[in-house]
Amino acid sequence: MARSPKKVSGDETVHYVSARREREGRKKHGSVAIQPPLTPMIDIVFQLLLFFLLACQFRTAEGQIPANLPKVSGQKVTIKALDPIRIKLSAAGPKRMGVTIGIKGTNLTFASGNELYGYLKKIKDRYGDKEGKRPVYILPLGDVHWGHVVNAFNQGIRAKYKNVGFAPSEQ
Amino acid sequence: MAKSAVYKQGPAQMAVNMTPMIDCVFQLLIFFMLTTQMASKDFPNIELPRPAHPQVKDYKETSRAIVNVIPYSAAEIRKDESLMGMAMAYTIKGQVLNPEELVSALLNAQRTCQKPEEFVVEIRADKRVQYSEIEPVLQALKDAELSKMHITAMQKGQE
Numbered sequence: 637m638a639r640s641p642k643k644v645s646g647d648e649t650v651h652y653v654s655a656r657r658e659r660e661g662r663k664k665h666g667s668v669a670i671q672p673p674l675t676p677m678i679d680i681v682f683q684l685l686l687f688f689l690l691a692c693q694f695r696t697a698e699g700q701i702p703a704n705l706p707k708v709s710g711q712k713v714t715i716k717a718l719d720p721i722r723i724k725l726s727a728a729g730p731k732r733m734g735v736t737i738g739i740k741g742t743n744l745t746f747a748s749g750n751e752l753y754g755y756l757k758k759i760k761d762r763y764g765d766k767e768g769k770r771p772v773y774i775l776p777l778g779d780v781h782w783g784h785v786v787n788a789f790n791q792g793i794r795a796k797y798k799n800v801g802f803a804p805s806e807q
Numbered sequence: 808m809a810k811s812a813v814y815k816q817g818p819a820q821m822a823v824n825m826t827p828m829i830d831c832v833f834q835l836l837i838f839f840m841l842t843t844q845m846a847s848k849d850f851p852n853i854e855l856p857r858p859a860h861p862q863v864k865d866y867k868e869t870s871r872a873i874v875n876v877i878p879y880s881a882a883e884i885r886k887d888e889s890l891m892g893m894a895m896a897y898t899i900k901g902q903v904l905n906p907e908e909l910v911s912a913l914l915n916a917q918r919t920c921q922k923p924e925e926f927v928v929e930i931r932a933d934k935r936v937q938y939s940e941i942e943p944v945l946q947a948l949k950d951a952e953l954s955k956m957h958i959t960a961m962q963k964g965q966e
Contacts, residue, residue, distance in 0.1 A: 678825075678829060678832075681829075681832055681833065681836055682832065684836055684840075685832055685835055685836045685839070688836065688839030688840065688843055689835075689839065691843070692839055692842070692843045693852075694842075695844055695850065696855070696961060697961065697962040697963065698855055698863075698865075698959055698960065698961055698962060699861070699863030699864050699865045699866075699959070699960065699961075699962045700863055700864065700865070700866050700929060700957035700958060700959050700960075701858075701861070701862055701863050701957065701958045701959075701960055702864075702866075702956075702957055703956045703957065703958055704954050704955060704956065705945075705948055705949060705953070705954045705955075705956055725938075731891070732892075733935075748859065749858060749859035749860075750859050750860075753859070753860070776938040777938070778937060778938055778939030778942075779892065779937050779938075779939065780937065780938045781892065781934060781935055781936065781937060781938075782856060782876075782932045782933065782934055782935070782936045782937070782938060782940075782941055783856040783857065783858075783934025783935065785856075785938050785941070786856035786858050786934070786958055786960055787856065787858040787859060789858075789958065790858035790859070790860070790861055790862055790960065791858070791859070793862040794860055794862050802945060804942065805938050805939050805942060
């Protein structure tokens, strides 16, 4: 007679039954539940989970600000003379970790990148430079931290200037 | 002895219901397997610049070389404060390079990339490194006559 598997009700826990227990169960009740051995798989799954939990290090969301260096070779392009804006950066504060942002040739200083952006935007609007053709040069001193240099560069891009560049450091 | 009316085949066996826990474990496992990005030589753990209102995009260029500028560790700086702001190493694809080797490494990366005409150099430098330490990379770009450059920064900046 064909053996029919035992039906497992909803809240009943099922276990792997060894061959010996199956024989004993068959003697007692006539049929036993047939289940694949899940325990080794669960063991491995736990091992994997533990590995991923411990080894996982989420990467910070980073992106890129596009920048172009002037091409050395190629056709010479005549640029209409526009007074460049020279943003001067010098290290300041304790352990020289801060920055002073100023405009070369003036005594203007800015406390933050947002203030610099406001100034750049104002200059752009005042001279009707809709396309942002006026060059913006960033002149950092050698000891200025890269984070401040990138912040100033970013403000130039944010104010929609097309020609934002770095100048060699001044010591 | 009379049999129990409730448990006809003897006393009830204690068993913990494992099924919901295993369900959750599987869900977690799948989540971690899909989201985990294994450590890559191209992305060492450094503190990236956080500009105000960053104008960054994730370009995901295929023809690129990432130049990492790695600072000294906090422990090394504590031992010798003059190392603060200095670059410990310049790396491309995990290979540590001298500033003088950057030009040849960049040109080599351009030659071996999929589309040399679209080759981009990504400068991925720690925000605490001084500008004078980044200049050799800019100089190398100029010497290698590479004009396309990207600067890596955090997508969420300071307010």
